[in-house]
Amino acid sequence: MDMALTAEIPQGGTRRFVLEMLGFTDAEKNLLSSTFRLTGRRPFAYAEADNAAERTDIYLVNADNPHGLAELKTRSPNVHAPAVFIGRRGTVAEWPVVEKPIHWMRLFEQLDNQMSSALHERAQRQATGWDGRTRRRAADRNLPPPAPAVEARTNESVLVVDDSATVRAFMRNKLAPFRFDVDFAETGEMAIDMAQAKNYTCIFLDILMPGMDGYQVCKRIKSSPATKGAAVVMLSSKSSAFDKFRGSWAGCDAYLGKPVPEDELLATIARFLPSARRVAQSVLARAS
Known part of the structure; x- marks a missing residue:
């Protein structure tokens, strides 16, 4: 431009x-x-x-x-x-x-x-x-x-939780054009502390991490009154039906495979933005 x-x-x-x-x-x-x-x-x-x-x-x-x-x-x-x-x-x-x-x-x-x-x-x-x-x-x-x-309107806050610097850099690059307030965490324990201290619209959560895995972190986030309102999107190179079931059982709102397709990432962000949620859900309902 x-x-x-x-x-x-x-x-x-x-x-x-x-x-x-x-x-x-x-x-x-x-x-x-x-x-x-x-x-x-x-x-x-x-x-x-x-x-x-x-x-x-x-x-x-x-x-x-x-x-x-x-x-x-x-x-x-x-x-x-x-x-x-x-x-x-x-x-x-x-x-x-x-x-x-x-x-x-x-x-x-x-x-x-x-x-x-x-x-x-x-x-x-x-x-x-x-x-x-x-x-x-x-x-x-x-x-x-x-x-x-x-x-510009007030930015939504987004948390990216992944121990991979490559993934964090990818997410930073893809989220930057939309002026989200983006924070990063390298461990599940750090993510839980950050989510308790700040309201996040969406949390992108890796499954395989040192210490607590993504399933445990998701359950903790969704079981706490202070954090359960955040949309949790799990990121994983595992995409079997069983893995997706475990994510749903843990309470996640969406599941994206790695490497994350850019179009799917943007569609997922749009789905969980408060300003876009009603329209996106109606489209998803039509497609089902």
């Missing part, structure tokens, strides 16, 4: 862009919306319009759906309000395409690139003395200008 373009965003703040999804089913929209809530912790955040008075900043289109492609033509996307497609490459030529299955970080990167270019074009237009209406899309002509940068 061009640093000059983010200068208008206060440190620790977020610039919100209105995103319109075209050609997706309701279930697909719900899944996308729950994941886009994660971008609220990034310099560029994306969300659907709160009301009809908000203009669309960027379009996300299902390239495999003819109805979605037809809808986009009526919206007249341009350099000031661009589009990103999800689907097969070669379907469209005008805008970037993110292939399925969706790699979330690649999608966020494409959205950021398009909006960085759009902000540059908007700045150039303003520099020429643009009156706010001329050459603007007819649908947007009477709408107010985009909202200014806003302060």
Whole structure:
């Protein structure tokens, strides 16, 4: 992202862009919306319009759906309000395409690139003395200008418990873009003490550790009134049905295999964020 373009965003703040999804089913929209809530912790955040008075900043289109492609033509996307497609490459030529299955970080990167270019074009237009209406899309002509940068929301706290420095570095790298308040523990005993002292939204817990193993730590966390509200996601290279049963018996909320797939990690985070939990659970219920 061009640093000059983010200068208008206060440190620790977020610039919100209105995103319109075209050609997706309701279930697909719900899944996308729950994941886009994660971008609220990034310099560029994306969300659907709160009301009809908000203009669309960027379009996300299902390239495999003819109805979605037809809808986009009526919206007249341009350099000031661009589009990103999800689907097969070669379907469209005008805008970037993110292939399925969706790699979330690649999608966020494409959205950021398009909006960085759009902000540059908007700045150039303003520099020429643009009156706010001329050459603007007819649908947007009477709408107010985009909202200014806003302060970032309070970060959720996340605890990563793993004796492997490699895993801790991986998790730090993947969680950093979303501005979570992330702490790390190398042992189960340390994790229990930290969880008692601080409220965590989500705890990523390795199973095989020196001293107390992850199953024991999970049981302790879930049996304590002070910590039972935290979502516990167990991490393990063991993925047999028996191992998953032991995790469920210990009270864990989710189970991820190692190495942790990035998309599964993001989906799991979205599932346990308070702002995304209702939507994510409804999608999971539909899929079952």
